[in-house]
Amino acid sequence: NLISVISPLSNEDFFSQYFEKKFLHIARNSPDYFDHILNLKDIDELLATNRLHYPQINLTKKESPKGFPTWLVSPAKTQQTHLILKNELYQQVADGYTLILNSLQYHLPKLNQFVLKQGEEWGVTLSTNVYITPNESQGFQWHYDSHDVLIFQIKGSKTWEIIEEESFLPDQNYKAVSPKMKGEPKTTSILLQEGDTLYIPRGIYHCANTKWDYSIHATVSFYTHKAYEVFEELLKEAYSQKEFRRSIIPSYSTKEENEKILEIAKQFAIKYFEKVEKESSIEFRPILKNNNIKIHDDYNRLSSILELSSLNLNTRIQLSTKEIPRITLGKQFLTIHARSKDLKYPLFMKGLINSILNKEPIIIKDISGDAPEKQKLNLIRKFIIEGLIIIVK
Numbered sequence: 575n576l577i578s579v580i581s582p583l584s585n586e587d588f589f590s591q592y593f594e595k596k597f598l599h600i601a602r603n604s605p606d607y608f609d610h611i612l613n614l615k616d617i618d619e620l621l622a623t624n625r626l627h628y629p630q631i632n633l634t635k636k637e638s639p640k641g642f643p644t645w646l647v648s649p650a651k652t653q654q655t656h657l658i659l660k661n662e663l664y665q666q667v668a669d670g671y672t673l674i675l676n677s678l679q680y681h682l683p684k685l686n687q688f689v690l691k692q693g694e695e696w697g698v699t700l701s702t703n704v705y706i707t708p709n710e711s712q713g714f715q716w717h718y719d720s721h722d723v724l725i726f727q728i729k730g731s732k733t734w735e736i737i738e739e740e741s742f743l744p745d746q747n748y749k750a751v752s753p754k755m756k757g758e759p760k761t762t763s764i765l766l767q768e769g770d771t772l773y774i775p776r777g778i779y780h781c782a783n784t785k786w787d788y789s790i791h792a793t794v795s796f797y798t799h800k801a802y803e804v805f806e807e808l809l810k811e812a813y814s815q816k817e818f819r820r821s822i823i824p825s826y827s828t829k830e831e832n833e834k835i836l837e838i839a840k841q842f843a844i845k846y847f848e849k850v851e852k853e854s855s856i857e858f859r860p861i862l863k864n865n866n867i868k869i870h871d872d873y874n875r876l877s878s879i880l881e882l883s884s885l886n887l888n889t890r891i892q893l894s895t896k897e898i899p900r901i902t903l904g905k906q907f908l909t910i911h912a913r914s915k916d917l918k919y920p921l922f923m924k925g926l927i928n929s930i931l932n933k934e935p936i937i938i939k940d941i942s943g944d945a946p947e948k949q950k951l952n953l954i955r956k957f958i959i960e961g962l963i964i965i966v967k
Contacts, residue, residue: 577607577610579608579611579692579724579726579771579794580598580600580724580771580773581600582600583598583600585695585696588773589696592773592775593722593773593775594722594741594743594775594776595741595775596775597736597762597772597773597774597775597778598771598772598773599764599766599770599771599772599773600770600771600772601767601770602769602770602771603767603769604768604769605768605769606768606769607768607769608726608727608728608769608792610684610688611684611685611688611726611792612678612682612684612685612702612704612726612728612792613728613729614728614729614790614876614877615877616682616684616685617675617678617704617706617790617876618873618874618875618876618877619873620675620678620681620682621875621876622873622875624660625681626675626681627656627657627658628646628656628658629676630675630676630677631658631663631673631674631675631676632673632674632676633645633663633666633667633671633672633673633674634671634672634674634713634714635670635671635672635711635712635713636711636712636713636714636715638671644659644662644666645658645659645662645663645665645666646658646659647659661915661960661961664875664876664879664959664961665959667706667708667876667879667880668708668879668882668959670708670710670711671708671711671713672705672706672707672708672711672712672713672714673705673706673707673876674703674704674705674706674713675703675704675705675706676703677701677702677703678702678703678704678792679701679702685702689701689702689794692794698796698797698798699796699797699798700794700795700796700797701794701795701797702792702793702794702795703792703793703795704728704790704791704792704793705789705790705791705792705793706788706789706790706876706880707732707782707783707784707788707789707790708784708788708879708880708882708883709730709784709785709786709787709788709883710783710784710785710786710883711783711784712781712782712783712784713782714781714782715781716737716779716780716781717779717780717781718744718776718777718778718779718780719774719776719777719795720744720745720746720749720776720777721745721776721795721796721797722773722774722775722776722795722796722798723773723774723776723793723794723795723796724771724772724773724793724794724796725766725771725772725773725774725791725792725793725794726770726771726791726792726794727766727767727768727769727770727771727772727789727790727791728768728790728791728792729768729788729789729790730768730784730787730788730789730790730880731765731766731767731768731784731785731787731789732765732766732782732783732784732789732791733763733764733765733766733782733783733784733785734763734764734765734766734772734780734781734782735761735762735763735764735780735781735782736761736762736764736774736778736779736780737759737760737761737778737779737780738759738760738761738762739759739760739778739779741775741776741777741778742777743775743776743777744776744777745776745800747802759779766782766789766791786883788880788881788883790880804847808843808846808847811842811846812839812842815842817835817838818838818839818842820835822835873894873964874894874964874965875894875958875961875964877964877965878958878963878964878965879958879959881965882955882958882959885938885951885954885955885958885965886938886951887937887938887939887947887950887951888937888938888939889937889938889954889965890935890936890937890938890965890966890967891930891935891936891937891938891954891958891963891964891965891966892934892935892936892963892964892966893931893932893933893962893963893964894961894962894963894964898931898932898933899911899912899931899962901927901928901931903921903924904921906920906921907919907920907921908920908921908923908924908927910927910931910962912960912961912962915960917956917960923945923953925942925943926941926942926943926945926949926950926953927953929941929942929943930950930953930954930957930963931957931962931963935966938950938951938954
């Protein structure tokens with residue numbers, strides 16, 4: 575059974591009072607409210623499978639540098655997608671970039687089931703993108719969307735700024751005209767917390783940022799039939815009528831002939847609209863099955879990176895893999911062979927590194943060695959970003 579994502583509102587109240595009219599914030603104080611739809615574990619496991627590719631995965635930042643992204647490899651002519659440098663991807667998340675996962679319902683069966691069932695209940699087509707933003711970060715500047723969105727706060731919190739104005743209802747066919755952000759428009763600030771729902775109509779300017787906490791939210795986009803589609807269907811009907819396939823030659827058409835064509839069109843339109851059905855049919859995409867998904871060593875890597883802002887001496891860590899990474903010793907440096915990247919450190923850090931890269935979970939303050947606390951924390955932070963260790967609860 576579906577939980578109501580707009581509870582305590584009924585569907586009738588939502589569509590009559592809010593849809594395409596004004597924003598809606600539903601606060602719940604219920605961190606696990608959306609768990610049956612999506613949670614951090616689902617996302618972390620999916621990223622670990624290496625099944626997502628660009629542009630299904632993307633990164634953004636309010637003021638990101640221009641140029642080809644450093645976390646992508648230009649594809650060969652025979653390839654359809656860009657290769658992703660996962661270590662660089664995770665590093666950029668740690669550096670404040672927002673990680674975007676587009677159309678995630680095609681990769682998570684329970685999310686796809688929700689999208690299909692909820693869409694069928696409402697009579698619309700839905701699609702879900704997920705946005706993962708580190709603390710004290712902003713992914714997008716002020717903007718409006720050309721489709722209505724429901725936002726589910728999955729993890730952490732995020733502050734949304736919304737301009738209070740009437741929507742001009744843009745869509746894929748009409749985006750050119752928009753309200754101008756002049757002077758100091760009236761805005762509302764909303765703190766979205768775990769389990770909350772936020773609805774923003776298309777055409778309403780908004781932006782969002784994180785402060786002390788990281789954020790994971792799902793944006794469910796509405797793709798609806800529009801009223802003008804009845805004219806598109808009318809045009810299709812007109813193609814089948816011989817009278818409407820006649821050529822019009824302005825220089826030689828008489829006034830009587832033009833009036834006759836207009837009258838035929840008028841009567842045709844009247845008859846058409848008399849038989850138009852009030853509801854259009856919606857085609858839903860099938861549920862995708864994900865069987866035998868292999869979990870790779872990156873499991874829980876994203877979760878740990880998002881927790882870096884709260885890393886302290888009481889944090890519990892452990893190896894991210896079953897095997898201790900291979901370490902080779904040189905004359906002055908030791909090298910940790912971490913995935914596709916080698917990490918070099920001075921030989922005097924050998925004892926500290928061996929204590930950190932231990933098979934057993936350990937609390938940071940219990941790690942042996944005489945290294946300063948700041949050095950321990952910085953080294954562990956680096957190891958978490960590189961995927962060598964993870965934070966455990």
